[in-house]
Amino acid sequence: xxxxxxxxxxxxxxxxxxxxxxxxxxxxxxxxxxxxxxxxxxxxxxxxxxxxxxxxxxxxxxxxxxxxxxxxxxxxxxxxxxxxxxxxxxxxxxxxxxxxxxxxxxxxxxxxxxxxxxxxxxxxxxxxxxxxxxxxxxxxxxxxxxxxxxxxxxxxxxxxxxxxxxxxxxxxxxxxxxxxxxxxxxxxxxxxxxxxxxxxxxxxxxxxxxxxxxxxxxxxxxxxxxxxxxxxxxxxxxxxxxxxxxxxxxxxxxxxxxxxxxxxxxxxxxxxxxxxxxxxxxxxxxxxxxxxxxxxxxxxxxxxxxxxxxxxxxxxxxxxxxxxxxxxxxxxxxxxxxxxxxxxxxxxxxxxxxxxxxxxxxxxxxxxxxxxxxxxxxxxxxxxxxxxxxxxxxxxxxxx
Amino acid sequence: xxxxxxxxxxxxxxxxxxxxxxxxxxxxxxxxxxxxxxxxxxxxxxxxxxxxxxxxxxxxxxxxxxxxxxxxxxxxxxxxxxxxxxxxxxxxxxxxxxxxxxxxxxxxxxxxxxxxxxxxxxxxxxxxxxxxxxxxxxxxxxxxxxxxxxx
Numbered sequence: 001x002x003x004x005x006x007x008x009x010x011x012x013x014x015x016x017x018x019x020x021x022x023x024x025x026x027x028x029x030x031x032x033x034x035x036x037x038x039x040x041x042x043x044x045x046x047x048x049x050x051x052x053x054x055x056x057x058x059x060x061x062x063x064x065x066x067x068x069x070x071x072x073x074x075x076x077x078x079x080x081x082x083x084x085x086x087x088x089x090x091x092x093x094x095x096x097x098x099x100x101x102x103x104x105x106x107x108x109x110x111x112x113x114x115x116x117x118x119x120x121x122x123x124x125x126x127x128x129x130x131x132x133x134x135x136x137x138x139x140x141x142x143x144x145x146x147x148x149x150x151x152x153x154x155x156x157x158x159x160x161x162x163x164x165x166x167x168x169x170x171x172x173x174x175x176x177x178x179x180x181x182x183x184x185x186x187x188x189x190x191x192x193x194x195x196x197x198x199x200x201x202x203x204x205x206x207x208x209x210x211x212x213x214x215x216x217x218x219x220x221x222x223x224x225x226x227x228x229x230x231x232x233x234x235x236x237x238x239x240x241x242x243x244x245x246x247x248x249x250x251x252x253x254x255x256x257x258x259x260x261x262x263x264x265x266x267x268x269x270x271x272x273x274x275x276x277x278x279x280x281x282x283x284x285x286x287x288x289x290x291x292x293x294x295x296x297x298x299x300x301x302x303x304x305x306x307x308x309x310x311x312x313x314x315x316x317x318x319x320x321x322x323x324x325x326x327x328x329x330x331x332x333x334x335x336x337x338x339x340x341x342x343x344x345x346x347x348x349x350x351x352x353x354x355x356x357x358x359x360x361x362x363x364x365x366x367x368x369x370x371x372x373x374x375x376x377x378x379x380x381x382x383x384x385x386x387x388x389x390x391x392x393x394x395x396x397x398x399x400x
Numbered sequence: 401x402x403x404x405x406x407x408x409x410x411x412x413x414x415x416x417x418x419x420x421x422x423x424x425x426x427x428x429x430x431x432x433x434x435x436x437x438x439x440x441x442x443x444x445x446x447x448x449x450x451x452x453x454x455x456x457x458x459x460x461x462x463x464x465x466x467x468x469x470x471x472x473x474x475x476x477x478x479x480x481x482x483x484x485x486x487x488x489x490x491x492x493x494x495x496x497x498x499x500x501x502x503x504x505x506x507x508x509x510x511x512x513x514x515x516x517x518x519x520x521x522x523x524x525x526x527x528x529x530x531x532x533x534x535x536x537x538x539x540x541x542x543x544x545x546x547x548x549x550x551x
Contacts, residue, residue, distance in 0.1 A: 133488045137418055145420040145430075146452040149542040150513040152498055154488040161500045161512065165480035168525045214483040260450050260458035265512055267479075267500070 005251050005285040007112035009399035012239040012246035013362050014232050015044025021195040021227035021350035023127065030071030033124045033228045034083050040230035045243040046118060051232075053116025054081040054091040055107040056123060057099030061353065062224070066128040075124035075228070090116040098390030099123065100354030101254060101382075107233050108249050119233045123355055127224040143263040155264060155302070156221060160213035162268040163304035167215060169268075170319035172307070174215055176326040178206040180303045181219050183330055184341045188348020188356075190372060195225045195350030220303040225350030229359060236399070247365040248399050250379070251286025253278045254391035266386060268308075275312030275387030282313075286394035288379060290314045295364055295380035296338065297357035299390065300345035306330075309383040310340060313392070342374065357382035358393070365397040417491040417536035425453050428469035433541050438531045439469035440506055451509050474531035476501035476545060479510065483519045495519040499545055501529055514544040521547060 017039035019032045041048055054077035060068050070079045077091040090110050094103035100123060107121045133154045140148040147153060166172055185201035188194040201219060209217040239246035255274035261267070283289050290296075290313050298309040307321035315338055316324045324330065324338070332339035343360025346352065361380035363369040378398045384390035422430040429452075432439045441453035444466030448459040457465040481499045484492070497515040502508075515521055516532050528548040533541040 131488075135488055136490060138416065138490070139419045139421050141421045141423070143452075145422070145426060147512065148418045148489055149420045149536070150498070150544065151484065151487065151489060151492045151496060152512040157482055157484060157498060157512075160482035161480045161498070164482055165500075165525070168480065210485070211483075212486040214485070216482075259508075260452075260454055261510065262452055262512065265500075265510065267510060 007108055007249070008285070008287060009248040009250055009396065010236050011108045011111040011233055011249045012236050013249070013366070013395075014234055014239050014242045014244055014246055015040050015046070016229070016231045016359065016362055017043055018193045018355070018359065019228045020193045021225040021352055023195060023223070023225060025127070025226035028072055029124050029126045029226060029228070030075055030079065030083060032226070033075040033080055033122060036228040036230045037080055037084055037120055037122060040232055041120060043244070044232035046232065048084055048086055051086050051118050051120045052089045053107070053110055053119035054078070054086065054088050055093075055103050055110065055119055055121050056080070057094040057103035058124070059095070059099050060126060060128070061351070062128050062132045073126040073128060075122070080120070080122060088116070090119075098254060098385040100358060101252065101384040101391045101393060104358070104393060105252055105254065108252065111233055111235055117234060117238065120230060121233055122228060122230040123353055124228045125225060125352055127226045132224050146262040147264065152262075153264075156213045156216060158264045158266055159220075159302040159304060160216045162266055162271065164215055165268045166304060166307060170322065172322035173326075174207065175203070176322040177220065177303050178203040179325050180300070180306050180330070180341070181206050181347055183332065184300055184303075184345040184348035186348070187332055187342055188344030191344050191349060193227070194344055194348060195223060195227075196344070196348055216302075219347070222301050222346035222351040225352065227350060227352055229352060229355040231358070231362065244368070245366045245397060247362050247395050247397050250288060250394040250396045250399070251282060252391060252393045253281035253285055255387045255389065257388045266388065271308055271386050271388045272312065275308070278387045278391050279312055279314065282392050282394060288394055293379050293381045293394070294377045295342065295361060295374070296340055297343055297360050297380065297382045298340040298345070299354060299357055299383040299385060300341060300347050301351065301353070301385070303347060305386060306340060308386065309392075310338075312387045313381070313383075315340070339374075342372075354382065354384040354390070357384065361395045365395055417534075417542070418489060419537055419540055420542065425455070425467070429453075430540070432469055432471065433533065433543060434539050436533045436541060437471050438474050438543055439471050440503070440509055441467035442470045443467060449506050449509065451511065472503055473505045475504040475548065476511070476529050476531070477504065478523050478527040478529055479525060481515065481523050497521055499523070499529065501545060511543070513542075516544050516546045517550055
């Protein structure tokens with residue numbers, strides 16, 4: 001990348017809509033996507049006819065045997081554009097892991113380059129019937145042959161292995177992770193569209209839950225849900241004329257796995273090593289440093305990722321995130337803390353794949369968080385997936 | 401898994417394990433495993449090792465790596481572990497222990513496999529283990545590990 005990110009603060013979020021995140025949907029995912037997209041366009045003060053770009057990441061994340069069917073289990077950009085009656089100049093989908101940030105960078109770049117003027121950005125998540133992760137395979141071919149015959153399969157064992165290495169190395173305890181999960185659920189319980197609205201989880205409830213993948217229990221993973229979130233992006237210039245206070249994208253960075261490993265073997269060291277590059281590129285891209293960020297939102301699709309991101313970004317020292325958590329350092333209701341889960345995260349909202357982190361930045365920095373509105377915010381940051389597969393975005397409502 | 405507890409006089413059949421299906425890139429690995437020999441893939445161009453073999457070498461990035469499977473010492477150190485109490489795959493009876501190890505003679509290679517000493521085994525970072533094999537079907541063996549002190 002050249003030294004200056006030319007799109008810095010040139011692209012803005014100008015509207016949003018979020019459907020209820022529900023365990024089981026009563027209507028097709030596509031219907032929810034159409035309605036949520038229309039709501040977001042209206043929220044931005046625009047009409048469907050003005051939307052000339054559609055960007056998304058349509059992956060169905062369940063690791064069991066589930067088919068991707070457009071409009072049913074996934075919603076692609078093309079499908080949504082067609083079903084909403086738009087005639088886009090640009091409609092694309094991001095493939096791969098780190099869906100939210102991968103697709104968001106496509107949208108930012110498209111606006112900055114002039115490929116589109118107004119982009120409808122969406123993420124639609126389907127919760128398939130039956131077990132989300134169970135796989136009935138009796139033979140293991142391709143990438144599966146290196147893991148499944150040994151009994152290694154699914155993301156929870158992956159995270160349990162990486163997190164246990166963290167615990168063994170730094171002395172982290174289940175009591176600290178209970179605080180992470182409880183903080184996410186406390187904040188998610190305050191969000192009307194959350195799958196956990198009105199349902200906080202106490203530290204005691206967490207600690208009473210048996211482990212399933214030691215040292216993790218079921219509360220350490222976000223709950224699969226069905227739901228759709230949409231955002232509208234446009235140029236900073238066009239945003240001036242719209243009704244909502246714009247929130248500008250200051251910069252972004254994505255990380256990549258470097259080591260050849262078996263499928264889903266994400267080691268702690270691999271994630272942290274990738275994180276060094278992500279952090280360096282993020283600060284260079286945005287022109288800001290960690291001390292400048294008012295509202296960092298850590299990704300928590302699995303609770304240990306909160307530590308990984310806090311340490312990757314330099315919000316605390318390496319190996320000390322769990323101590324900061326245990327001392328009340330991420331409590332969003334206390335002054336002078338680092339409220340990394342103020343938006344409830346994935347654990348507090350349901351598996352919306354990075355949407356809660358992005359949305360909390362948008363709501364708080366545009367002054368639209370209602371009763372949850374925090375004071376004196378200028379900058380924010382959302383983390384997505386892991387540093388080796390996702391990345392982070394920096395936002396500001398006051399571009400210099 | 402449903403097990404009929406009333407099947408008089410007969411033990412429940414052993415769970416059917418998932419069979420690895422060798423392909424052109426892995427046949428040598430599974431042939432050696434059937435003889436209880438753990439191997440890693442060595443690139444014919446740069447001589448460096450990796451696992452699993454990919455279509456290119458992760459070290460020198462040649463697209464003609466000509467991987468050969470070379471035996472390793474079979475000793476490793478535990479980097480981390482987890483007890484699986486709710487498997488996503490059929491054929492595994494919980495609880496069981498998975499260990500994530502680095503091979504002593506190829507420390508850049510990590511493997512995740514079962515620990516045959518059981519879910520109650522006492523582990524710490526660096527605990528020495530040695531490779532063992534589970535014979536899951538005729539001529540098919542899957543690598544696992546065993547505590548060195550118990551081997």
